[in-house]
Amino acid sequence: xxxxxPSNGGCRSAPVLKERGQREVFCGLxxxxxxxxxxxxxxxxxxxxxTCAHLLQSAAGVMIFAEPRFGTAILEETDLxxxxxxxxxxxxxxxRLLARRPDIRQLFLVGSCPSEVIKIDLxxxxxxxxxIHAPHVRVLNYSGSGIETTFTEGExxxxxxxxxxxKTTEARELLVVGALPDVVEDQxxxxxxxMGVGPVRLLPARRIxxxxxxxxxxxxxxxxxxxxxxxSALERRGARxxxxxxxxxxxxxxxxxxxIATEFGVSDETFEAVTAAPRARARKAIAQAAEVLRGKSxxxxxxxxxxxxxxxxxxxxxxxxxxxxxxxxxxxxxxxxDLDLLPAxxxxxxxxxxxxxxxxxxxxxxxxxxxxxxxxxxxxxEGLSTKWAIELVFTPVHFxxxxxxxxxxxxxxLRRKAVLHLEAAE
Amino acid sequence: xxxxxxxxxGPPHVGAMRVATAMKGLHYVLHAxxxxxxxxxxxxxIERRNHRPPVSYTTFQARDLGADTATLFKKSxxxxxxxxxxxxIIVGASCTAELIQDDPAGLSETMGLxxxxxxxxxxxxSRKENFGADETFYQIVKALAKPQDRTGRVxxxxxxxxxxxxxxxxxxxxxxxxxxxxxxxxxVVAPLGxxxxxxxxxxxxxxxxxxxxxxxxxxxxxxxxxxxxxxxKIVPIGVGAxxxxxxxxxxxxxxxxxxxxxxxxxxxxxxSVDSTYLTGKRVFIFGDGTHVAAHARIARDEMGFEVVGIxxxxxxxxxxVRALAKAYGLEALITDDYLEVEAAxxxxxxxxxxxxxxxxxxxxxxxxxxAVISAPVHVQxxxxxxxxxxxxxxxxxxxxxxxxxxxxxxxxxLLTMFRDDFEFHDDAGASHHGGKAKAKVEAVAEEAPAPxxxxxxxxxxxxxxxKKIPFFVRGKARRNTENYAAEKGLSQISLDTLYEAKAxxxx
Numbered sequence: 001x002x003x004x005x006p007s008n009g010g011c012r013s014a015p016v017l018k019e020r021g022q023r024e025v026f027c028g029l030x031x032x033x034x035x036x037x038x039x040x041x042x043x044x045x046x047x048x049x050x051t052c053a054h055l056l057q058s059a060a061g062v063m064i065f066a067e068p069r070f071g072t073a074i075l076e077e078t079d080l081x082x083x084x085x086x087x088x089x090x091x092x093x094x095x096r097l098l099a100r101r102p103d104i105r106q107l108f109l110v111g112s113c114p115s116e117v118i119k120i121d122l123x124x125x126x127x128x129x130x131x132i133h134a135p136h137v138r139v140l141n142y143s144g145s146g147i148e149t150t151f152t153e154g155e156x157x158x159x160x161x162x163x164x165x166x167k168t169t170e171a172r173e174l175l176v177v178g179a180l181p182d183v184v185e186d187q188x189x190x191x192x193x194x195m196g197v198g199p200v201r202l203l204p205a206r207r208i209x210x211x212x213x214x215x216x217x218x219x220x221x222x223x224x225x226x227x228x229x230x231x232s233a234l235e236r237r238g239a240r241x242x243x244x245x246x247x248x249x250x251x252x253x254x255x256x257x258x259x260i261a262t263e264f265g266v267s268d269e270t271f272e273a274v275t276a277a278p279r280a281r282a283r284k285a286i287a288q289a290a291e292v293l294r295g296k297s298x299x300x301x302x303x304x305x306x307x308x309x310x311x312x313x314x315x316x317x318x319x320x321x322x323x324x325x326x327x328x329x330x331x332x333x334x335x336x337x338d339l340d341l342l343p344a345x346x347x348x349x350x351x352x353x354x355x356x357x358x359x360x361x362x363x364x365x366x367x368x369x370x371x372x373x374x375x376x377x378x379x380x381x382e383g384l385s386t387k388w389a390i391e392l393v394f395t396p397v398h399f400x401x402x403x404x405x406x407x408x409x410x411x412x413x414l415r416r417k418a419v420l421h422l423e424a425a426e
Numbered sequence: 427x428x429x430x431x432x433x434x435x436g437p438p439h440v441g442a443m444r445v446a447t448a449m450k451g452l453h454y455v456l457h458a459x460x461x462x463x464x465x466x467x468x469x470x471x472i473e474r475r476n477h478r479p480p481v482s483y484t485t486f487q488a489r490d491l492g493a494d495t496a497t498l499f500k501k502s503x504x505x506x507x508x509x510x511x512x513x514x515i516i517v518g519a520s521c522t523a524e525l526i527q528d529d530p531a532g533l534s535e536t537m538g539l540x541x542x543x544x545x546x547x548x549x550x551x552s553r554k555e556n557f558g559a560d561e562t563f564y565q566i567v568k569a570l571a572k573p574q575d576r577t578g579r580v581x582x583x584x585x586x587x588x589x590x591x592x593x594x595x596x597x598x599x600x601x602x603x604x605x606x607x608x609x610x611x612x613x614v615v616a617p618l619g620x621x622x623x624x625x626x627x628x629x630x631x632x633x634x635x636x637x638x639x640x641x642x643x644x645x646x647x648x649x650x651x652x653x654x655x656x657x658x659k660i661v662p663i664g665v666g667a668x669x670x671x672x673x674x675x676x677x678x679x680x681x682x683x684x685x686x687x688x689x690x691x692x693x694x695x696x697x698s699v700d701s702t703y704l705t706g707k708r709v710f711i712f713g714d715g716t717h718v719a720a721h722a723r724i725a726r727d728e729m730g731f732e733v734v735g736i737x738x739x740x741x742x743x744x745x746x747v748r749a750l751a752k753a754y755g756l757e758a759l760i761t762d763d764y765l766e767v768e769a770a771x772x773x774x775x776x777x778x779x780x781x782x783x784x785x786x787x788x789x790x791x792x793x794x795x796x797a798v799i800s801a802p803v804h805v806q807x808x809x810x811x812x813x814x815x816x817x818x819x820x821x822x823x824x825x826x827x828x829x830x831x832x833x834x835x836x837x838x839x840l841l842t843m844f845r846d847d848f849e850f851h852d853d854a855g856a857s858h859h860g861g862k863a864k865a866k867v868e869a870v871a872e873e874a875p876a877p878x879x880x881x882x883x884x885x886x887x888x889x890x891x892x893k894k895i896p897f898f899v900r901g902k903a904r905r906n907t908e909n910y911a912a913e914k915g916l917s918q919i920s921l922d923t924l925y926e927a928k929a930x931x932x933x
Contacts, residue, residue, distance in 0.1 A: 022502070023485045027461025047427070049521040049550060054436040055464045073427040077551045080525070089427040097429060113459045113522035117491070146461025147488040147522070355509060374466030374478065381476030 004251065006316075006343040011325075012336055014348050021353025024374050025303060025328055026390075027146030029112060030059050031154025034394060036069045038179040041105035041207050044070040045097065046144070047090065047122060048112030069104070071097070075114055086120050087128075094129055098137060105136065105208040108158060111143035138208065140165065150328040152226035152304045152393060155179060159203055163233035166203075169213035174260060175201045175239065177231075178224035181396040182206075188223070188247075188399055191257060194274040195266045203230075214239050221260055223247060223398060225338070226305035228331040245337045246309040249317045249403045250282040255337075278400035285404020286317055292411040292418075294319035299366035301375065302326035302352050303389040309338045310370075310392065311346065318407050322346035323364045326357065368414060385413045432764045432784050434739035434802055438548035439520045440465050441558025444641070445566065446516060447479040447589035451621035452566070453512035454481045455503045457495070457530050458520035472805050473590055482506040484523075496528045503534055507541065513622040514570065515539070516562065518546035542622070544569045554762075556640045556714070556740050559588050563617050564644035570625040571649070576632055580679050581611045583631045585649075585657070586642025587618040592717070592801040594618055596814035597637060601662070604817045605635070608675055608683045616645075629653040633678045637661065637816070639716050640740060663720035665692055665728055665821045692821040696728055704829070710735040710776040712759070712767055712785055713800025715743020717815075719750050721780050721799050724824060726754070734774050735759065737767065739782075764788070775902040778832060783807075793901070795831035799824075882911050887921045906931045 029052055032044040046052050053072035060068065073093050078084045090109075098104060107129070109122045126141035133139065142161040144154040159177065174197055176188065185202065192200050201212045203220075214220075216238035222231065225246050235241065244259035245252045254275060261271045298320045300307040307327045314320040324347040327335070339348070349357070354375075361369055362382065369379055369386045376386040387410055397406040439456060446454035447469050456462070463483055469475045484502045486495045507515065517530040531545030544565050548558050563586075584601055587594035595618075602612050613631035614624045628649060634657035636646045646657040656678055662671035676683040695701065709731045711718050715738040725731040736751040737759030738744070744760045751758035759770050768788045771779060779789045779796040783804050789796030798807055799815075814820040884892070888907075895903050903924075910927035911919050 021485070021505075022463075022483050023460050024463045024466070025460060026464055027459070029461070030464075045429075049437065050430075050433060050435075050554065051437040051439075051462065051521045051550070053430050053433045054440065055461070057431075057433055058464055058468060068431065071429050071431045074430050075427060075551060077549075079427055080551055086427070093427050093429050113461070114525060116488070117522055117525045145488075146459040147486065147491070150460065355505070372467070373471050374463055375470075377470040377474060377476055378478045 004255065004341055006341065008344045010340040011342040011344055011346065011348055012339040014339075014344060014346075016330060017347055017349040019349060019351045019353045019356065022355065023150075023328075023352045024301070024354045024372055025352070026059065026151040026372070027055070027113070028144035028149025028151065028154025028157055029055060029110065029146075030151055031144060031158060032056065032070045032110065033060050035155055035158055035179055035204070038182075038206065039106065039204050039208075041103065042069060042108060043097065043101060043104045043106070044108045044110055045094065046070070046072040046110045046112055047115040047120060048072055048075065048110075049114045050074055052112045052114075069101075075118075080118060087125055090120075090125055091129065091132070094133075094139075098133060105138065107133075107137055107139045108161075109139065109141040110158075111141065111145055113145040113147050116143060116145045116147060138165070150302075152224070152306075153229075153329070155224070156227045156229045159227065160229035160233045162203065163214065163230060163237060166237070167211070167213040168237075169215040170217055171199075171213075171215070172217040172219075173199055173201055173213070174264070175203055175212070175214060175218050175220040175234070177203045177220050177222050177227055177234070179204055180223055180398055184396045184398050184402060187401055191274060191278070191399075192260065195257070195261055195264075195270055197260060197264045197266065219263055221256065222334065223256075224306075225309055225331075225334050226329075228329070228334060231331075231334060241333065243333065243337050245312065245341055246306075247398050248309050248406060249313040250279055250286060250400065251317060251341070252309060252313060252338075253282070253399050253403070254279060255341075275400075282400040282403035286407045289404055289407035289411045290318035292414050293368075293407065295321075296367035296414065297321045297323050297364070298410075299323045299361050299364060299369045300325045300327075301354075301357060301361075301369070301371040301389070302328040302349070303370075303372055304393055305329060305331075305335075306389075306392055307370070308335045308342065308348075312338045312342045313406065314410060315343055316341065317403075318410070320368075320410075323366050324349060324357075324360060326350075326352065328352070368410060370410075385417050387413050430763075434762050434764075434782065434784065435555035436465070436468075437521055437550050438553050438555060438558025438561070439518060439550065440468070441555040441560070441641070442516065442518060442546055442548060442562040443469070443479055443481055444555070444559045444588040444590050445562040445617045446481060447475070448587070448591075448617040449480075449566075449620050449622070451513040451623070452480060453506050453510050453515045454479075455499070455506050455515055455517045455530075455534075456481055456483050456520055457499050457502075457518070457523035457528060458483045458485070459522050460485045460487055462520050462522075469589055472803075473808050474805070475589070479589075480510065480512070486523075491526065495523075495526060496533055499528055499530060499533055500537060503537060503539070503543075507539055512541065514542040514544060514566075516544045516546055516566065518548055519550075521550035524550050542569055554740070556742060559641040560644050560742075563588075563642060564648060566617070566622075567625055567628060567645040568648055570622050571628045571653070572626045573653070574627070574630050577611075577613060577630050579611055580609065581613040581631045582675075583613050583628050583634045583649075583655075584615040585634050585636050585646050586638030586640070587615065588638070588641050589618070590801070591618070591638060591641070592714075592803055592807065593813060593815045594638070596812050597816045597820070599812075600814035600817040600819050601635065601637060604662070604668075604672075604685075605675070607685050608672065608679075610675065610679065629655070631655060633657065633675075635675075640714055640742065661716055661720055662816045663717070663820060664724040664824070665690065665818075666723060667720055668817055668821065687818065690818040690821060692728070692818075692825045695822075695825050696730070701730075701829075704832070705730045707731045707778055707832070708734045708774070708776045709778045709780055710771050710774055710785075711799070712737045712739070712779070712781040714738060714740050715747045717800035718743075718747060720815075721824075722750060722754060724821075724828075725780065728821075729825075729828060731778070734776050735770055737761065737770070768792075775899075775905070777899060778828075780828070797827050797831055799827075881917065882908055883918045885918055885920050888919045888924045891921055891924055903928070 122141040126139045129139040142157040218239035245255045247253040247256040311325040326349045376388045660671040662668040739762045748758045907927040
């Protein structure tokens with residue numbers, strides 16, 4: 001991939017501004033909102049406070065009314081005072097839940113800040129409940145607490161807790177890791193299959209009965225940049241990571257597929273034959289949306305760890321200039337290939353002191369600011385155009401066919417600013 | 427532990443945020459882990475505020491747990507004071523910080539800040555959002571109100587409206603206009619729009635108007651006790667309540683008050699013949715205690731509905747709501763479990779629900795029209811247009827709000843009645859959606875009658891007739907008929923059984 005490296009050098013060795021202070025980010029519990037859609041036989045039971053339930057309700061919006069497969073076991077005073085055995089309480093709630101929802105095959109006990117601070121041993125609870133409800137239901141545990149996880153790290157923690165219980169295999173298989181919208185996942189599987197790469201396993205699989213397995217001959221590719229823990233857990237099982245840029249835009253998707261093609265000995269001819277048409281489509285679609293973006297500056301507040309690969313896409317394929325690229329966490333093995341491709345120039349920052357970062361954004365007056373919903377309207381009121389970041393996690397944005405939509409998500413706020421004329425005619 | 431998906435109320439520190447965000451020149455330093463900032467977006471998105479809530483979070487993480495979190499808290503306090511230069515700060519803990527037992531009150535006291543620091547004790551594991559708002563406002567008033575002379579003119583304060591309050595913005599405007607018509611000037615509205623120095627001026631008013639008991643009653647009681655300010659007990663939502671409120675204010679200020687009712691259209695709209703079909707419509711009312719009480723009166727006395735169920739989710743209002751329900755010959759439903767609410771609605775099968783966002787969705791699922799009358803509400807109930815609940819304009823707004831879903835219901839009923847008409851068959855879709863209509867396909871064969879759970883069979887004539895009954899009472903008609911058949915020991919329901927049952931249950 002050396003041919004893609006920008007002429008002014010990439011950002012991999014750029015000094016990173018590391019900040020600590022107030023963070024305006026979601027906690028890992030939010031991952032449940034999209035994970036439960038993906039894993040159709042799973043239920044996510046948060047053990048936490050009313051705040052946790054309120055967060056899920058606020059983040060899920062109208063989804064909360066669709067009998068979702070998640071809920072919160074709210075801790076009450078008696079649970080804290082030790083007047084009731086938390087484990088007995090939990091067993092009772094789980095039994096009630098599973099009786100009401102017999103379609104559930106996997107149950108995740110999700111730790112929260114309150115449950116972590118009072119140290120309810122949810123891993124022991126998961127083992128015990130697994131035994132009680134075996135073989136029909138598998139119970140696992142991970143933490144989505146704010147004190148340990150930021151937003152998308154919740155998915156990481158969830159997938160990482162599944163790795164140790166995956167079946168073992170000696171087969172040389174490709175494992176693709178990260179939850180993708182079904183439509184995107186199908187496109188990816190079709191591309192890999194057309195190149196003759198297979199069998200391809202998925203983590204997470206759509207249902208528990210699927211045959212995801214791992215072993216020393218497994219190679220895995222990540223489709224999401226926030227999977228650091230899962231990456232380590234898979235390596236502990238002997239699997240090998242295929243480092244690659246993340247599949248956003250034409251370049252990202254091609255580089256990602258190329259890394260797999262090289263590993264599985266796919267000929268250049270085949271690779272070209274499979275990717276030429278969708279690449280051309282992607283380039284054409286991006287070009288349309290990018291007209292508005294070309295020459296504009298962009299500022300990323302930290303949110304999802306998608307910031308670095310998206311900055312790479314916006315700068316290289318849409319002609320934008322990055323001023324600051326903030327990420328809640330930067331993992332060299334995961335973000336490195338994208339940092340290599342990101343043209344030198346932007347301030348790379350890790351962590352957050354939100355007031356200081358807002359000062360920097362105000363001083364820079366970027367044309368487009370990528371930030372959370374708590375900041376978006378206030379910044380719009382200050383005259384900055386914003387794109388709220390959460391949409392990038394919920395909307396299909398990966399791979400070729402979505403490349404135009406991805407650019408469109410960023411161009412729309414700028415187009416809207418241009419079309420609105422609300423002042424008086426004089 | 428209690429398993430929950432929907433919560434009617436957030437945790438108490440969100441109530442404190444509602445007070446802080448309502449005010450100006452006040453800052454809230456909240457000892458809370460990373461992630462609790464989610465609540466900011468309730469204000470920036472649902473209420474569409476153009477500024478960040480004035481809240482600093484300490485954002486402690488796992489590695490900070492231990493002695494470090496106390497230092498972090500002090501640093502956040504100092505940073506907030508330096509950066510935002512508020513007139514006063516409130517400090518407190520979220521549910522997680524409550525567990526780690528740093529003492530925000532003690533910590534902030536030792537800092538020697540030059541502005542008032544008001545510590546909050548909000549028990550997250552036993553109380554909820556409304557308590558948090560009420561308690562926070564009370565603590566602020568207690569800390570900042572200063573003894574002073576009454577104003578020369580007759581003035582009052584409006585107490586209780588907060589950020590994220592259901593129609594609080596327009597209620598304040600309508601109420602201010604109403605009071606002005608009565609010759610009463612508003613001294614301070616609080617917490618909405620007030621600064622800490624405004625709070626200090628509260629005792630200058632002659633009396634208080636308690637607009638929202640959920641979020642202002644503790645402060646109103648304290649002001650009554652400490653500064654001998656009476657407060658109004660009637661919340662002026664509805665025509666009758668507004669007139670009673672006007673009389674109550676007249677009593678307080680000691681002179682009869684007359685008011686121009688020319689803008690009040692609701693009573694005539696309700697008396698006009700077009701409204702006759704509203705008579706005796708069976709409604710179920712659920713929400714916060716204040717709005718439920720107001721709407722029960724409106725529903726029965728001003729709309730001519732039959733109130734078949736009353737309840738609220740906030741325990742603080744359980745006593746008045748129970749008393750109210752009793753006066754209506756009902757048993758109040760006091761619960762914050764939406765499954766209980768859903769079960770109650772299903773059992774009563776009302777023709778309309780007045781409720782919150784949750785009941786709107788329950789109504790959608792059960793096919794019952796619903797109007798939203800209380801928080802929690804979603805973004806569409808923070809409208810751009812003027813839409814108060816209180817006063818005369820509020821009564822006009824409420825009349826429109828309550829009948830719209832029913833008029834829609836009538837429209838749908840008419841469409842259903844003509845479902846066998848070539849233009850209005852089931853697949854035609856709603857006319858205003860356009861482009862969805864499909865040509866009618868004639869039914870190929872007569873379906874066999876479906877056996878019922880309790881082995882009562884609907885004969886096809888009866889089944890066909892049932893389908894002609896408006897969809898919003900069809901479920902009830904089906905159940906009544908089946909119960910009637912079961913009582914009579916019938917195994918089949920014929921057209922005659924259907925009409926005998928109808929006569930049997932006729933009101």
